[in-house]
Amino acid sequence: MEHPDTPTPRIYVASLSDYNAGRLHGVWIDVDHDADELQTHIDLMLQASDEAVAEEWAIHDYEGFGPLRLGEYESIEDIARIGRGIAEHGIAFAHYAAMFPPTGYGELDQFEDSYQGHWASMLTYAEELLDSLGMDPDKCTGLPDMLRPYVSIDVVAFARDLESELWVSEDSDGVYVFEP
DSSP states (O other), X not given: XXXXXXXXXXEEEEEHHHHHTTOOOEEEEEOSSOHHHHHHHHHHHHHTOSSSOOOOEEEEEEESOTTXXXXXXXXXXXXXXXXXXXXXXXXXXXXHHTTSOGGGGGGGGGHHHHEEEEESOHHHHXXXXXXHTTOBTTBOTTSOTTTGGGOOOOHHHHHHHHHHHSEEEEETTEEXXXXX
């Protein structure tokens, strides 16, 4: 899979006891590891707290997750799974995960089957798809020569229709296309 350099996704986890006492105490954790390793980092952060009872934590910030929005109390298992997916497949995995509610993260295993690629636009995707099918939008083959000047493929409409049939996530770098 092609993907540009993607920063390692990470979360800032804070001790809620410290936060409620008016202090910031937390740690940035790279989340491209398994859930047990993430939990170990969280436990070490809580143990280092000045609060007598520091047991609860929350995610107060994150980066490297593209369009995916995380809540304060996301499951560590889900965070680790998404973090490993981004590390392996790039930001396209975050775009895919953002299409599901947290209860739908079981679908993340389908990423490799679903991901079609990244293009500058849906129009570019449509043009390349037609090209891969051997279709020239301006020279529809299989027609009598006298009809060819009158027939062409409306690539803009084709791109629009494709977008309604596929899962498409857009950002400033273009579109990520997924087969539902």
